Amino acid sequence: MVVDGGRRDEILEAAAGLFGTLGLRASLHEVATAVGIQQASLYHHFDSKDAIYIELVARYRADLGELAERLLDLPHGAVADHVVHIGSAVAECAARHRAARPLTAFG
Numbered sequence: 001m002v003v004d005g006g007r008r009d010e011i012l013e014a015a016a017g018l019f020g021t022l023g024l025r026a027s028l029h030e031v032a033t034a035v036g037i038q039q040a041s042l043y044h045h046f047d048s049k050d051a052i053y054i055e056l057v058a059r060y061r062a063d064l065g066e067l068a069e070r071l072l073d074l075p076h077g078a079v080a081d082h083v084v085h086i087g088s089a090v091a092e093c094a095a096r097h098r099a100a101r102p103l104t105a106f107g
Helices: 003-027 028-035 047-072 083-096
Strands: none
Touching: 003 028, 003 047, 028 047, 047 083
16 A cells, blocks of 8 residues: 555545545545545555544544643643633544544544
């Protein structure tokens, strides 16, 4: 499988938008069209639609993990002082990953 990070990211961004709007019924043809490539070209980057979903979920979980690590680094007792900031950060993360969110335990 060919790995072009830039094109791969474009595919993931297009898929996230389509899956976030259309859900699982979004097709690989629609993803390819949104990126401006042939559907067959998607297979140079991902083995299947499931592989795209898995990557989107992995990125969501990684972002949530990084957020959790930052929260653990707050001084003891500071979490209560930053509730609004923490809530906003979690909401922003969920919005960025709206396509992956329903497929995770964090939904």
